Amino acid sequence: MDNVSVSKGVFAFQGSYRIGRGKKRPGKAPLFNESWYKAYKEVWSTIEKSTQKINSDIFARISEDLKSYVSSINYDDLSGEIPTAILLTGVNLPDHGALFQMLARKFQDITSHIAIIQQRDSYSLKNMMEETVFQLINNSRNKRTEIQKNHCTSSMLNAWYQEYGSNTPLLIIIPDFESFSAEILQNFILILSVYSKTIKFVLIFGVATAVHAAHRSLPHHVTSKLRVQVFQAPSQVKSLSGVLDGTVLSTETPFKLTGRAFQLLTDIFLFYDFSVNGFLQGYKMCMFQHFYGKNINSLCCNDDNIGSRISALRSEDLDEIKKLNSIAEYVRKLPVTKRDSLNDEEFKELLSTLINQVHTFTRTFQITLKCLHHLTSDLPNAPLGKQLREVYAKAVSCAITESQEYKECLQYLGFISKEELLTKLDAMKNIIEISTEEKLLADVKLDLEKYREVIRNASPEVTKENTEVVDPGEKLNRAQLKECSCCTVTSQQPIVETMPDLSLIYKLHLEGRRLINMYDWLQSFLAIVCPDQSGEERREVDPELQARFTRAVAELQFLGFIKSSRKKTDHVMRLTWGCS
Numbered sequence: 001m002d003n004v005s006v007s008k009g010v011f012a013f014q015g016s017y018r019i020g021r022g023k024k025r026p027g028k029a030p031l032f033n034e035s036w037y038k039a040y041k042e043v044w045s046t047i048e049k050s051t052q053k054i055n056s057d058i059f060a061r062i063s064e065d066l067k068s069y070v071s072s073i074n075y076d077d078l079s080g081e082i083p084t085a086i087l088l089t090g091v092n093l094p095d096h097g098a099l100f101q102m103l104a105r106k107f108q109d110i111t112s113h114i115a116i117i118q119q120r121d122s123y124s125l126k127n128m129m130e131e132t133v134f135q136l137i138n139n140s141r142n143k144r145t146e147i148q149k150n151h152c153t154s155s156m157l158n159a160w161y162q163e164y165g166s167n168t169p170l171l172i173i174i175p176d177f178e179s180f181s182a183e184i185l186q187n188f189i190l191i192l193s194v195y196s197k198t199i200k201f202v203l204i205f206g207v208a209t210a211v212h213a214a215h216r217s218l219p220h221h222v223t224s225k226l227r228v229q230v231f232q233a234p235s236q237v238k239s240l241s242g243v244l245d246g247t248v249l250s251t252e253t254p255f256k257l258t259g260r261a262f263q264l265l266t267d268i269f270l271f272y273d274f275s276v277n278g279f280l281q282g283y284k285m286c287m288f289q290h291f292y293g294k295n296i297n298s299l300c301c302n303d304d305n306i307g308s309r310i311s312a313l314r315s316e317d318l319d320e321i322k323k324l325n326s327i328a329e330y331v332r333k334l335p336v337t338k339r340d341s342l343n344d345e346e347f348k349e350l351l352s353t354l355i356n357q358v359h360t361f362t363r364t365f366q367i368t369l370k371c372l373h374h375l376t377s378d379l380p381n382a383p384l385g386k387q388l389r390e391v392y393a394k395a396v397s398c399a400i401t402e403s404q405e406y407k408e409c410l411q412y413l414g415f416i417s418k419e420e421l422l423t424k425l426d427a428m429k430n431i432i433e434i435s436t437e438e439k440l441l442a443d444v445k446l447d448l449e450k451y452r453e454v455i456r457n458a459s460p461e462v463t464k465e466n467t468e469v470v471d472p473g474e475k476l477n478r479a480q481l482k483e484c485s486c487c488t489v490t491s492q493q494p495i496v497e498t499m500p501d502l503s504l505i506y507k508l509h510l511e512g513r514r515l516i517n518m519y520d521w522l523q524s525f526l527a528i529v530c531p532d533q534s535g536e537e538r539r540e541v542d543p544e545l546q547a548r549f550t551r552a553v554a555e556l557q558f559l560g561f562i563k564s565s566r567k568k569t570d571h572v573m574r575l576t577w578g579c580s
Contacts, residue, residue: 035312039298040291042305043255044284050247051280058242059099062087062233063106066204069229070110070169075200081227082189082196084203086177086214089233090274096206098277099233100175103204107171114139114171119179125187132188133157136170154191161199170199175206182217189218193225236274237387243276244389248283251363251436254300255287259397266389296321299355306355310348318344321351330354360440367435368444369395371428376409379416383408410498418455425452497528504528505552509562515571516562518553525549 031037066085073083089096104114115135122128133152137160161170172192174180192201203226207213211230215223247253257265265282269275291297296317298309313321321327331339342350373391376384383405384391394400413421429448432441495507508524509516526545556562557572565571 035295035298035309036291036293039301039309040287042301043253044287047247047253047280047283050250050252051243054242054246055098055239055276056102058234058239059102062231063103065231066103067106067110069231070107070171070202073169073200073202078196078227080193080196080225082192082201082203082225084205084226084228086205086207086211086228086230087233088210088230089206089208090235096175096233100173100204100206104171104173111168111171112139113137113165113168114173116173116175119176122180122184125184128184128188129154129191132172136172154195158195158198165199167200169202171202171204173204173206177205177207177217178209178213180217186218186222189222189225196225236276237270240269240276240279241387241389243280249366249388249392251366252302254302254359255290256362256396257283257286259393261286262389262396263393266393294320299351303356303359306352310352310355313348315344318347322347327354360437363435363437364440365395367432367437367441370431372400374427374431375413375424379409379412381408383412407498411500414498414500418458421455422452425455495528497531501529501548501552502555505549505556506561509556509574512574514574515565515568516574518570518572521553522546522549525552 066087069085070083075083089099100116104116107114113136115132117128117132117135121131130149130152133154133156134147134149136157137147137152177185189203192203195201205214214228218226248257265279265286268282269279291300295313298312299306301309322331331342334342369391370388372384372395373388376382376391377386384394384400391400394403394405400406425448429445429452432438432445432448435441438445495504497504499507504525505521508521508528511524512521522541526541526549529548530542530545553562553572557564560575562572562574565573
């Protein structure tokens with residue numbers, strides 16, 4: 001190894017790069033020119049613009065309240081205290097960064113000196129003070145001062161304010177108050193209070209839990225330096241409902257999610273992160289997966305673009321559409337002569353007609369769904385849900401009119417007052433009138449008007465009939481009481497499953513003899529509330545149905561219509577023999 005030598009050399013190779021020659025920008029990927037991608041971008045752009053507008057409308061009130069608060073501060077009456085607004089944002093914080101950014105933009109016409117301090121920039125008091133001073137000075141729209149961050153101190157801020165501040169307030173926003181170190185916050189506020197007589201500070205704290213979180217982090221000698229006013233931000237659940245009603249569940253959005261996918265995104269929102277933006281990104285991912293690589297999915301568009309999208313389809317695209325189960329079934333039912341002579345142009349015309357029918361059905365479905373939501377959202381326990389998204393998820397996942405929740409709603413509606421029911425019908429009529437599909441729902445509107453008149457003219461008074469009146473002073477035995485004809489039931493109303501359990505039990509007991517077999521009674525009850533097409537006798541009974549039956553029988557006995565029998569333990573005695 002003594003003779004080993006190592007040689008090092010540098011070798012230059014002539015490359016293609018020349019000074020002054022910039023790098024070529026990559027061109028647009030081929031997929032950007034595909035019809036499916038253009039359709040995806042168009043639909044998502046519509047949702048995105050609508051979301052921004054709805055968010056602005058939802059948070060408009062809280063932003064105006066905060067602006068009014070900052071504008072009305074009288075620093076002469078503060079006696080050294082720092083005006084502080086505590087904004088209660090709720091237990092979730094994923095979307096509140098955008099909220100505070102929007103608030104900062106709203107304050108630009110009051111002051112241009114705004115600092116938004118995050119927890120990552122405040123791992124020490126020195127770092128937090130440097131970040132605050134740097135943002136306050138460099139965010140000025142009047143004059144941008146070039147200064148290094150490590151030179152930013154409280155004394156330097158005071159000197160700068162006296163020279164350039166123009167007596168305008170300095171706004172410091174801390175979006176996530178609970179994530180900051182309590183000790184750093186305390187010292188930070190105490191430093192600001194030292195200069196509060198010469199500098200106009202305004203603090204805005206975003207508190208996720210409750211006001212006492214601020215008192216828990218800050219001792220009395222610190223909170224005494226603050227003049228606090230509390231504001232409440234809209235909840236994320238309300239924000240999600242507003243966004244969905246105006247975009248995803250709107251008749252203007254052609255892309256719809258099925259029940260399971262929609263429910264999954266909603267569950268992630270409710271049980272995981274409460275992020276409206278996260279929900280929309282998940283919705284965007286579902287959209288992209290639907291559109292990706294299939295030009296036939298470009299037909300998922302607004303009415304105005306249907307003709308141009310169909311015209312752009314190629315022969316292979318039309319063949320792929322013909323393979324869809326729904327289209328194949330429809331074409332199979334056409335007359336043989338028309339089916340055999342169906343060329344591409346005729347198929348495009350047929351496709352345009354079918355898509356327009358689907359759009360019409362979707363719009364009428366959503367309007368009807370809004371009517372159903374308004375009718376049932378405030379019922380006890382809200383069986384179908386209090387939010388429109390809950391009714392939508394139920395309706396697109398099953399036959400909603402056959403669900404147990406729908407039947408419960410019908411039972412509850414039978415107990416509401418006449419005035420309340422008329423109000424609901426008027427609101428449903430108004431929903432139809434303000435929609436763009438009023439003509440298509442004209443029959444529904446006429447039915448609502450007809451039922452409204454029937455309900456309005458209905459009276460709780462019982463029609464008087466010629467009945468034999470019994471002298472109240474006369475003593476009657478049981479046999480005579482069984483013959484009191486005023487108790488005769490003249491109504492032949494059929495027994496339906498939507499009736500309350502007590503009404504069902506009462507109607508069934510009228511059909512029995514003097515002694516009613518409890519087992520037969522139960523079987524008749526089950527045949528109505530849970531019909532079985534086989535018609536077989538049910539040996540095993542659902543415990544919930546058994547409990548409903550038992551409770552209804554107990555209520556009927558309490559009202560005096562039946563009593564237990566001593567002759568047969570499995571029978572009850574009917575006390576209303578003359579009421580059949």
